[in-house]
Amino acid sequence: MIGKPGIFVLLIALAAGSSSLLAQSLNSGLRGPTPLNEEGPAPPMTPMRNTSEKEVRNYPEQPPVIPHSIEGYQIDMNGNKCLSCHARARTGETQAPMVSITHFMDRDGQFLASVSPRRFFCTSCHVPQNVVKAPITNDFVDVDTLVSRAAPGGRR
């Protein structure tokens, strides 16, 4: 059993702890100075990266990002604007990269004549990029860097 002075000390410790928790947790660096329970002003919209230059993939399986603006591009049951350049038959005229052959395969592993319905909605995986300054740093390293770091001077 703890005595009266013990309970008093415990209460003070709890109060101090909770007040410091309250003070530090109600805002976050990503959101700026606005407390979490309030809605701050919307950040300004940033322009889309529109260079049309391929970007390096961070890992081989990464869906390539879209290096151009796709504002107003319709992708629905009526049509797919992306495919009017990236479809196999259209690439000669447009010089756009062809949709990967993996996208022609249906769920049973059968290759179809054109893009499989499950791969029809391009923006499920491929996204355009906006010109923004990243709010937090990222220490991601690609696999080449990782392998060479693991075995210095060794086989890459």
Added chain:
Amino acid sequence: MSAVDPAAPRRSWLARLWSFIVELWDVLRRPSSVFGLGVLVFAGFVAGIIFWGGFNTALEITNTEKFCTGCHEMRDNVFAELKSTVHFTNRSGVRASCPDCHVPHNWTDKIARKMQASKEVWGHLFGTIDTPEKFRDHRLELALREWARLKANDSLECRNCHSSESMDITKQSPRASVAHQRFLFTGDKTCIDCHKGIAHHLPDMKGVPGWQ
């Protein structure tokens, strides 16, 4: 003109109309015995201004966004779709409203298009596209007609604002710059060949050249 004989049988309205037309023609073909030639010429001049001005004013009223969106077929379908596009709101505040793209600006072509549009009045009165389902069913037909019109006049309504002469390709994205040099400047294609569905949603594009 004889006095109406109450004993005579009542004539049909067609016969009465015909006799009125004959009587009017008799008056019109006789030279005036009351007004001077100068008065007649001046009155004709003034009447000409009033009628011609009135005709053109009425024509211009049918050429406004407000008039076009007066019908729910336009307001709820195509106008609603236009609102999210760059031709409705943009950074410089220029708006292309319905007639800017869909009615030729040249007078003769405008009258020709307005006469075609009488068919659209028929469609409105008889509810050809008065539900979203009916509109969807007719959407490809309507779009094909507009695409054919723009293809035939070399996208004239686009070029009323956008001309290849005043286009600065160095200000365009590399992709747009290359495409315009290869296809537009060579006369290989016209605007509508590539820029379909920029102001409205697309219909089912199956079978449309260049689409999947």
